[in-house]
Amino acid sequence: MKKINGLLLYLCLALGVCTRAQDPMLVNGAGATFPLPVYSKWFDEYHKAHPGVQINYQSVGSGAGIRQLQSGTVDFGASDMPMTDEQLGQAKVPVQHFPTVLGAVVPTYNIPGVSAELNFTPDALAGIYLGTITKWNDPAIAGANSGVNLPSSDIVVAHRSDGSGTTFIWTDYLSKVNADWKSKVGRGASVNWPVGLGGKGNEGVSGLVKETPNAVGYVELIYAIQNNMPYGRVRNAAGSFMKADLNGVTAAAAAAAKNMPDDFRVSITNPEGKTAYPISSFTWLLIPTKISDPVKRDTLKGFLKWMMTDGQKFTEPLSYAKLPKEVVEKEMKAIAKIQ
Amino acid sequence: MAASSHVVRAPGPIAGPRAFLRRLRSGDEIAHLITLCFAASVVLVTSLLVYELWVDSALARHKFGWHFFFTSVWDPIAEQFGALPFIYGTLVTSALGLLIAVPLGLGAAIFLSELAPPRISDGLTFFIDLLAAVPSVIYGLIGVFILVPILRNFGEPSLKATLGFLPLFQGPMYGVGFLAAGIVLAVMVLPFIISVSREVLLSVPREQREAALALGATRWEATWKVVVPFARTGIFGSIFLALARALGETMAVTMVIGNNPQVSASLFAPGYSIAAVVANEFTEATGDLHLQALIELGLVLFLITFLLNGLARLLILTTSRRGSAVEVA
Numbered sequence: 027m028k029k030i031n032g033l034l035l036y037l038c039l040a041l042g043v044c045t046r047a048q049d050p051m052l053v054n055g056a057g058a059t060f061p062l063p064v065y066s067k068w069f070d071e072y073h074k075a076h077p078g079v080q081i082n083y084q085s086v087g088s089g090a091g092i093r094q095l096q097s098g099t100v101d102f103g104a105s106d107m108p109m110t111d112e113q114l115g116q117a118k119v120p121v122q123h124f125p126t127v128l129g130a131v132v133p134t135y136n137i138p139g140v141s142a143e144l145n146f147t148p149d150a151l152a153g154i155y156l157g158t159i160t161k162w163n164d165p166a167i168a169g170a171n172s173g174v175n176l177p178s179s180d181i182v183v184a185h186r187s188d189g190s191g192t193t194f195i196w197t198d199y200l201s202k203v204n205a206d207w208k209s210k211v212g213r214g215a216s217v218n219w220p221v222g223l224g225g226k227g228n229e230g231v232s233g234l235v236k237e238t239p240n241a242v243g244y245v246e247l248i249y250a251i252q253n254n255m256p257y258g259r260v261r262n263a264a265g266s267f268m269k270a271d272l273n274g275v276t277a278a279a280a281a282a283a284k285n286m287p288d289d290f291r292v293s294i295t296n297p298e299g300k301t302a303y304p305i306s307s308f309t310w311l312l313i314p315t316k317i318s319d320p321v322k323r324d325t326l327k328g329f330l331k332w333m334m335t336d337g338q339k340f341t342e343p344l345s346y347a348k349l350p351k352e353v354v355e356k357e358m359k360a361i362a363k364i365q
Numbered sequence: 366m367a368a369s370s371h372v373v374r375a376p377g378p379i380a381g382p383r384a385f386l387r388r389l390r391s392g393d394e395i396a397h398l399i400t401l402c403f404a405a406s407v408v409l410v411t412s413l414l415v416y417e418l419w420v421d422s423a424l425a426r427h428k429f430g431w432h433f434f435f436t437s438v439w440d441p442i443a444e445q446f447g448a449l450p451f452i453y454g455t456l457v458t459s460a461l462g463l464l465i466a467v468p469l470g471l472g473a474a475i476f477l478s479e480l481a482p483p484r485i486s487d488g489l490t491f492f493i494d495l496l497a498a499v500p501s502v503i504y505g506l507i508g509v510f511i512l513v514p515i516l517r518n519f520g521e522p523s524l525k526a527t528l529g530f531l532p533l534f535q536g537p538m539y540g541v542g543f544l545a546a547g548i549v550l551a552v553m554v555l556p557f558i559i560s561v562s563r564e565v566l567l568s569v570p571r572e573q574r575e576a577a578l579a580l581g582a583t584r585w586e587a588t589w590k591v592v593v594p595f596a597r598t599g600i601f602g603s604i605f606l607a608l609a610r611a612l613g614e615t616m617a618v619t620m621v622i623g624n625n626p627q628v629s630a631s632l633f634a635p636g637y638s639i640a641a642v643v644a645n646e647f648t649e650a651t652g653d654l655h656l657q658a659l660i661e662l663g664l665v666l667f668l669i670t671f672l673l674n675g676l677a678r679l680l681i682l683t684t685s686r687r688g689s690a691v692e693v694a
Contacts, residue, residue, distance in 0.1 A: 087648025089656075113651065182539060187624030187641075189441075189649025211442070215649040218440035223541055223635050224624025226645060233509050238517070238539060 050077065051325050056084040057091020057104030060191050060246065061309045064127055065104070067340050072329055075336075079325050088191055089215065095121065095312050101322060103312035106191020107198075107215060108291035120315045122364070123290040124330060124357055125308035128347040130247040130275045131195045132257035132305070136235050137162060137177065144258040145170040145267045148296075148304075151260070152204035154181055154242060156211070157221035162240060170261070177240070184234040184243035187224025189215035195307040196244050199295040203304075247275070247306075248345040262304040263296050274303035275347035283352035290357070306347070315364050323364060330361045415667060422661035424654055433661060439626045439642075441650070446658035448665055450626035454543070454636035455669065458618060459611040461547025461632070462554055467604055469551070470558030471593075474600075477559070478566035479588045490563065497556035505620030508549040513540035513621060520544075521633055536631040539623065544632040546622040550614060554607035561606060565599030566592060598681055605677045612670055615640040639666045 050073075062085040069081040086094070088105040095103030096117045103121075106129070114121055133146055150166045153159035159166055163176040186193045197213040211217050223238075225231040228249040235243040247270045250257045259267040268274050281299035286292055296304045313330070317323035334354050341348045349357075385394070425433070429446060436447030473493075477486045517540030524534045569592045577587035593600070623635020624645065639662050650656040 089649040089651040090647075092651055107651075110651075180537065187619065188645040189647075191649075214442045215651065216441045216646045216655075218438065218442065218445075219625070222625065223539060224637075224645075226619050226624070230620065234541070237509070237514055 050080040051321060053079065053081045053102070053322065053325060053329075054084075054100045055081065055091075055102040055104060055311075056086050056094045056100045057312070058088045058106045058191060058309055059085040060106050060129055061104065061127055061346070064341055064344050064346050067344060068333055068337050071337070071340060072332055075332070076328070079329070081329065087189070089189065092312065095314075101317075102314070102326065104310065105312055106307070106309045107194040108293075108310065109312065117314075121312050122315045122360060123310040124313055124360065125279075125290050125349060125353055126311050126333065127341050127349070128275045128279050128306055128308055129191070129195065130270045130278075130303055130306035130347070131192055131199075131244050132247050132250050132270045133242060133244050133260065134232065134235055134250060134255050134257045135242040136239060137179075138239050140174060140176065141256075142171070142174045143256070143269070144174065145261065146258050147261050148200075148203035152200050152207045154183060155185070155200060155219075155221070156204075156206060157183070158206075170267070179240040182234075182238050182241040183219075183222030184225055184231050184238070184241050185219055185222050186227070186231055186244075188226050188230075190227075191215065191307070191309065192228065192244070192246050193217065195295065195305060198293050198307070199305045202293075202296045247271075251345050260304055262300075262302055263298050264300045264302075266300060268301070268303045270303045270305070272342060272345070272347040274301055275306045276350055278302035278304070278306045279308065279347070279353060280350035283350050283356075286353065286356060288360070290353075290360070313364065317364065327361055327364055331358065334358055334361075415664070418660055418664040418667060422657045422664055425657035425661045428654065429658075429661075433658075434665070437626065437628055441646070441652065441655045444652060444654045446654070446661075448639070448662055450628050451637055451639045451642055451662060452665065452669070453628045454546075454622065454626075454638040455612060455640070455666065457543050457632075457636065458546040458550055458622065458638055459608060461543065462550030462611045463604065463608060465548065465551035466555045466558055466607060470555050470603075470607075471562060471600065473555075473559045474562035474566055475588060475593065478563045479584075479592065490560070493556045493559050497560065501553065501614060501617040502620075504549055504553050505617035508545060508617060508621040509541075512548060513545055516540045516545055516548075525633075532630040533632050536629070536633050538633050539635060541621050541623040542631075542633050542635045543622065543629075546618050546636070546638070547632070549617050549621050550611045553614060553617060554610050557607045557610060558603045561603030562596070562600050565596040565603070568599075569595045597684065601677065601681050601684075605674065608673060608677075609670060612666065612673070613640055614638075615644045619645060639663075639669075 062083075065083050069083055073080055083104070088107060091100075091103040091105055092109055092113055094100045096113065098118045108123055109121065133151060135144065144167070147166065147170050150159060150170065153164070153166055160180055161178050162181055163178045168176050194213060194215045197211065197217050200211070201208040201213045211220065223234055225234040225243070228245045231243040232245050232249065232253065232255060235241045245255065249255070257270065259269045261267050277299055278294050278297045281297040281302050282292060282294035290308070290310065292308070294306060294308065311330075313326060317326065334357055338348050425446065433446065433448050434452070435449055437449040438445045438447050439450070440446075477489055481489070517538055521538040521540070521544070525538065528534045573591050573595055574587050577591040578584070582590065618638050619641035622638060622641060624637050624641065625635040626637040626642070627634065629636065643659050643662055646655070647659050650659055
C-alpha cells in the first residue's frame, strides 16, 4: 500500500511540474456574441505575439457574461449593453467598462416593385414598430420618399426573438427619439413588442424579411454588408438622411466622445454631428478594477493596451467600426488605473 | 421491481453473510445492485432537475404565484411575466403535430409491418430511421425556406377560401405561425411513431393473425381488428414518445412559429412556445426576475410533460383493462 501511495505521489508531482512548466497564462472571459469575430481574431493574434498568454473567450451572450463576471467565474466579461447600477452593485469586485469596437443597426425591407433606397424618419420607424403606421404609403413614410411609388400594402414587421445587443441598440434609439416608445415599450435586449414576427438571430430576421413581401426588419450593419442586403437611410439629429457605413458610425462615436463619462457607460444613439449615423453603439469589455493576482493583472493590462493600439488594425477588415482617437486616449488612462 | 427482488431474496431469512457472499460470487447480486443503481440514477437526475428548477425560480414564483399561468403579458423591461401564451403555443403546436402525424405514422407502420414485401419494408425503414437522425435545425431551415413560402402563397389562402368560416383559418397570412410549427413538428415526430409502431406490430404473435384469417377475416380486418388492438399499448407508447419530443422541441419551432407571445384562435397567427422562449431569451436575460421567470417556464414545461405522461399512463391502463375484459368474455 505504501509503495502505491509513494508512486501516486511521485506521479502527481511529476505531472504537476510538467504542466506548470508549459502552462501559458490562462485568462478566461465570457459574454457578447456580436463582437465574437473580432475578439477571436484579437485573442488569436495576441497569443501569436505573446505565446505565454492564452485568452479563452466564450460567446455565451451579454447577460450570461455579466452574470459570470458578477459571480467571479471568469476573469473578464463582455457586453453589448452597459451594466446597470444595480448589476454593478451585485458584482463581487468593482468593474470598469472598456469600449472595444462599434456596431450599428440598419433597417432592411422587402417591398415588391420598390428598388429605391428608402429614407426613414425616426417617427416613421417608431410608428412602424409601435403598430401605429401599418401601410407602406402612410404619409409618415411617403413624405420622406418623394418619387418612390410606395404600395398601399400592410407592413409586416420583423424583429429579433432572441435577446440581443442589436435589439438593445434599436430600442435604445427608438426610446430616445419617440416618447410613446419610451413609455410603452422601453429599451432592452428583449422587449414586449407591440407588433410583429420574431426571427432568431440576424439570419432569422433577414430570412423573414427576404421571404415575406412588404416586410421590414432590423439587422446589424456588419450582417447587412456581408450579405449584400439592401438597407435604408435614417435621419440623424442634424436632419440629414444617413446611410450607415463604418465612417458614419465612428463619427457618431466621436461626437459622443466629448461628453464621455469616466466609466464609459454611454449610449451614442441619436448623437449630434452632421455625418453621424444615428443607430449605433459601443460594445464593451468588462474588466475588474482590482485584480489580486499580479501576473493576471499585468497580462490583462498588456492585452488591453495592445488592443487599443496594434489591435485596432484588425477591426475594419472584419467590418467593425473602430474607436475614435479621443476614446482610445481616455481608455489608455483608465487601463493604468487597474490595480 | 419490488416483486423481482423479492424472488431473489426468498432464501434470505435462513442465509447468513456467507450465503450472501456466495450469491455475490455467483454474480446475481452484483448484477442486481448495479442495474438498481442505473435505474436509480434516472430518478435521481429527474428529482435533481425539478429541485434546481424549483429553487432557482423562487423569486418569480413568489412574485407572480398562480397568476403566472393565467396572464399573457411578457415584458422583460416592466418585469411583468405571464406564461399563458407560451403554454398555449406549446400545447397547440404539439396537438397539431400529433393530429397530423398519428394517422400518417400509424398508416405507414401498418403498411410496413403487415402489407409491404419485406424488401421494401426494410428499405423504407432505413429511410425512416435516417429521418429520425436529422438535426432539428435542418427541419427548421427547410421549414423557413420551403414550407413557409408554400403555406403563405398556396396553403393558407386555399384553407381560408375553403374553411375560412372557422375561426381557425382567419386573419392575415404570414406563413410563419402555429400551422407551420405544427406541420414541422409532425414531420419531426413521424419517424418515432412509424419506427416504434412498426416494431410493436411486428412483435404481435403470428398465431393471432392466422387465427383471425382462419375465422374468415380479410387481411385488412385481421390487421385492423386483431393485430392493431393487440399492439395498442406499444402504439400509444410511440405516440407519447412523439408527444414528448414535440413538447420539448426548440430550434425548429422557434424558426417557424413567429415568436410572438399571443393567444390566438387562428392557426395562421404567429405564436410562441415555452422551449423557444427559454432558448431565445436565456442568454441575454440580465434581470434576476426575467431569468427566474424563464426558469419557471422550464418548470412549467416539466409539469406539462409530467401531467400529459400521467394522463397517458391512465389511458393505457383503462383501455388495456377493458381490452382484457373483452378477451375474457
